[in-house]
Amino acid sequence: MKALGLYLHIPFCVKKCNYCDFCSFPGQGREVVEAYVDRLCADLKAKSERAGDYLVDSVYIGGGTPTILTQAQFAKIGEALHDSFSFADDCEFTVECNPATGSPELFKALREIGVNRVSMGLQSIHEKELSALGRVHGVKEFYRTFDELQSAGFTNLGADPC
Numbered sequence: 586m587k588a589l590g591l592y593l594h595i596p597f598c599v600k601k602c603n604y605c606d607f608c609s610f611p612g613q614g615r616e617v618v619e620a621y622v623d624r625l626c627a628d629l630k631a632k633s634e635r636a637g638d639y640l641v642d643s644v645y646i647g648g649g650t651p652t653i654l655t656q657a658q659f660a661k662i663g664e665a666l667h668d669s670f671s672f673a674d675d676c677e678f679t680v681e682c683n684p685a686t687g688s689p690e691l692f693k694a695l696r697e698i699g700v701n702r703v704s705m706g707l708q709s710i711h712e713k714e715l716s717a718l719g720r721v722h723g724v725k726e727f728y729r730t731f732d733e734l735q736s737a738g739f740t741n742l743g744a745d746p747c
Contacts, residue, residue, distance in 0.1 A: 633669030663698025692737035
């Protein structure tokens with residue numbers, strides 16, 4: 586089988602950072618986000634019909650801020666992925682995380698759908714710089730979230746340079 590990598594874009598965030606050039610829409614209501622997740626899942630199922638000769642070896646869910654999604658929304662995406670595609674045993678499954686939007690419950694839900702890597706952004710360890718960049722978290726939140734990820738079983742924690 587041929588290898589296939591999937592990138593899923595979650596274009597929502599709490600607040601657009603001052604430096605951000607990515608396609609993202611802050612402050613969207615739950616109805617908009619839920620409709621997007623439903624459409625994304627339908628698209629995954631539709632595209633899978635052409636992926637019969639492929640084995641997914643990587644999944645990357647980026648954004649925006651993917652961890653703005655609820656546990657139920659991640660479960661829906663995980664179900665659509667696993668129902669639609671065949672996965673390699675060593676598939677790397679990554680989700681980007683903003684320290685302000687993670688929680689132990691969410692990290693557990695990510696593990697349940699097969700996520701084995703989290704890329705968490707920390708642009709600075711200086712509070713004034715984080716504020717100037719428009720980040721919605723502080724250094725203490727980063728360390729708390731880092732600890733929560735480790736407690737949830739994530740040991741392959743990536744660094745997001747942006």
